[in-house]
Amino acid sequence: MPTEAEITETIVIRLRALVPPGVEIGPQTSIMGDLGLDSLTVMNFVMWLEDVFDVSLPMDRIVEMETVADLARALQSLGAKEAS
């Protein structure tokens, strides 16, 4: 099982590819608020993470999540498997 830190790292690397170069991204970054991503991009991003860690994030959990750390914690608590 990957650690929260490992999951965070995967999230951050992927998010970097979605925003202009140089944008700071860390555990406390708000995915919608700070990065200005539209809801469709976020949905596709979440689906990509679900594949990577082989879990499904229920919609009510997705709505609650704001920061990168929230997302990493949710993925871990749902039993994220080793990144594939």
Next chain:
Amino acid sequence: MSILDKFEALRHAHEALQELGADPFAVCFDSVASATEGTVAGRPVLIFGSNNYLGLTCDPEVVARGVSALRAFGSGTTGSRIANGTYLGHRTLETRLAAFFGRRNAMVFTTGYQANLAMMSTLAGRGDHLLVDADSHASIYDGCRLGAAEVIRFRHNDPTDLARRLRRLEGEAGDRLIVVEGIYSMLGDRARLAEIVEIKRAAGACLLVDEAHAFGVLGENGRGAAEEACVEADVDVIVGTFSKSLGGIGGFALSDLPGFDVLRLACRPYMFTASLPPSVAAAALAALERIERTPSLRRTLHANARRFYDGLAAAGFALGGEAGPIVSIRLSDTPTAARFWAALLEAGVYVNLALPPATPTLEPLLRCSVTAAHTTAQIDYAVETAVAVGSHLGAIGERRSIDG
């Protein structure tokens, strides 16, 4: 400071659209001459943006049966289906719908939106799992939010992703309800039902198909996408509406599940709203009978759809989905889409403008729809007009290179 301040961004987006000369949200038909012709701001328009697939809104018999029920039963029921709002017309409509679909039970709702609210929020309860297609209609998403089940989205029309998500649920308690649409309303693509029912069976899940756009349109008898795919026996619940091919308003849910009727006492969107006016129920029944009697309507619809789709495809437009009554022109950006839409209206062709986030991707769409009532001359005029406007705006073929 106002309580409406939170809508500032929405207001700005709307104003930006208006500055481009388009306000699709403010279109008002001030007269309707037929299922395909009306006037907007005094200007005659051909209607290529509706869900009136069989053109039954102005069918003389449908109208006459509505009028006669209006006279016999009055303007409304003033009550819910489980109080004073069930009339003979509602009962008859349920019996006839059940017979049409070959199902044991039918429930009629005031709208299709409410039928979906009811089914999503009641069939799946706390501890159950709803697996919904990511491109589902708002009524499905809203129904999910109204209920207490866990909601999982799967990638649009992707049976492999659905199977993967069901596999992840293995060992967990609770029922699984898969929700798909027969025809998806924005691009007109059809659910991959043959594969989906295989997965459903293997997982021991229930399957609900919203046939809103496919009822009266697909299948030998018009029973929808499940009939077309020969998988009706594997569909546990069908949801549908009278607001599209039947040309009226009202929703329904059908099932063979024993004891389905108990939902009449459990579905809040059934219990806490007034029932359909008897005239509307009577008109819907007349339209259903018309569909049963006149299968040629469906053939005309598909021939018309093909003509329209082929005309636009030949001109090089990037189209969504497959040839069918919903034909969506995919465009690259909102300003082009807004100008395109406004120019079409100016030239007398009304279509629907669909903008993200209401669209499946970030592309805006000109959602066009064809009906059995369109003449070939009307279709050809609409195609020619779209080609002329599209070429002028440089909007033809532009997506090809990007999508590969």
